[in-house]
Amino acid sequence: MRTLISDPTGRADADQRRQDKLTAFVKAEAAAQGFDLCRITHAESIPQAPARLETFLGDGHHGTMGWMEETRDRRSDPKVLWPEVRSVVMFGLNYGPEEDPRGLQEKPSHGAISVYARNRDYHDIIKGRLKEIATRFAARAGEDVKVFVDTAPVMEKPLGEAAGLGWQGKHTNLVSRTHGSWIFLGSMFTTADLVLDEPEVDHCGSCRACLEACPTNAFPAPYRLDARRCISYLTIEHKGPIDPEFRPLIGNRIYGCDDCLAACPWNKFAASASEMKLKARDDLKEPSLAFLLSLDDATFRTFFSGSPVKRIGRNRFIRNVLLAAGNSADTALIEPCLMLARDPSATVRGMVIWALKRLMSPEEFVRFSASRAEEDDPEVLDEWQLAGVA
Incomplete structure (x- = not known):
């Protein structure tokens, strides 16, 4: 004092x-x-x-x-x-x-x-x-x-x-x-x-x-x-x-x-x-990954209106959700992940590869990789290489 x-x-x-x-x-x-x-x-x-x-x-x-x-x-x-x-x-x-x-x-x-x-x-x-x-x-x-x-x-x-x-x-x-x-x-x-x-x-x-x-x-x-x-x-x-x-x-x-x-x-x-x-908020205490994976930019902004989560943007957030999906061992999340395989964001597309590599059986992942779209983004190509796909 x-x-x-x-x-x-x-x-x-x-x-x-x-x-x-x-x-x-x-x-x-x-x-x-x-x-x-x-x-x-x-x-x-x-x-x-x-x-x-x-x-x-x-x-x-x-x-x-x-x-x-x-x-x-x-x-x-x-x-x-x-x-x-x-x-x-x-x-x-x-x-x-x-x-x-x-x-x-x-x-x-x-x-x-x-x-x-x-x-x-x-x-x-x-x-x-x-x-x-x-x-x-x-x-x-x-x-x-x-x-x-x-x-x-x-x-x-x-x-x-x-x-x-x-x-x-x-x-x-x-x-x-x-x-x-x-x-x-x-x-x-x-x-x-x-x-x-x-x-x-x-x-x-x-x-x-x-x-x-x-x-x-x-x-x-x-x-x-x-x-x-x-x-x-x-x-x-x-x-x-x-x-x-x-x-x-x-x-x-x-x-x-x-x-x-x-x-x-x-x-x-x-x-x-x-x-x-x-x-x-009750809906933010334990939201399901399946629901979060379905968020496009508009629904992301609406759902997280007023929340600090909104500041990182939809693409970075979906990257995180895909990472969690890959860690979940929940095969029910394969389909929601597949829906994002051709997302406009390279960050999202890249993390889809990592998540599906962990969720799918080896046979399923081979079929997924065979059906992949043409890709020229270095970030996504690095993820394919990490997954063992040339």
Whole structure:
């Protein structure tokens, strides 16, 4: 907490009272908007962030996410992003599921969509709430404010730790003692001086549950993530075909992966979330692969309207669903896969080959390969070669 030295005029005491009132105001507004957590830190509270970011980028662990490298300076220091900022208000919203999402691995004919993406896009929801808070705070404080939710170059997890929302666990995500690993983060930067909260300390101890839960060994060491091996990166950020090494390991995860989050023992406290937390759409909890394979671009956009899934586009999504179909051992999915064999998208056509190679008998696959259409796309030709067809 900042300490102010009193002066004969009482100005310091007045400044302290103002800080107290504004701090109480913003926290009350956060609660009114349904946020489960609200803590405050200062703009220079993450001096370790630049070096950690440089290591991450230097190791190439960001994969094809070039925007992380392009924004490294602004990302690593709030003062570079906005020189006038003095206080950073961090907000946390619990989105914990009602059941362990890993149970869907026992239903291979259904797709597993990451818990955070089973409703409206959280960026829109949280930013709308933050704008409400920021508008009222600015009017009350007479100070400038900016709000951010994930898409801006803000290192929200280190700031969340510095503010006391939680700590960055060994899976690199924020963990809360009261809400486990299921937390959406948002921030409000302001030129106002506010009362600071104490940072949180690491409570992971010797636990390795999150590291051991990762299907693709995406953690080269505790507290370090190689995104290039992460299922969330592969199914969301990565364009084109997915490395054959990872395909069987992805299982039926068609958008993101929750395994490291779901394994966290601190999730047992997440039941205390507010009643305003986001609820999953019933039709996104365990959609059938057969239905998802039938989606053309128009029906894809309609079905995922308002969902973050829509952002990756139909072709990349169907690529993921075909991969899951190939892992399902469900021969009833052969026909839906065949319907996509002449899809306009080379990414889709290529993954059809991999899926059918795994679903069909050798004789059936030979007949399928003999009936294939003329193909000149290198991506698709590579898949035929991978399948052993010249």
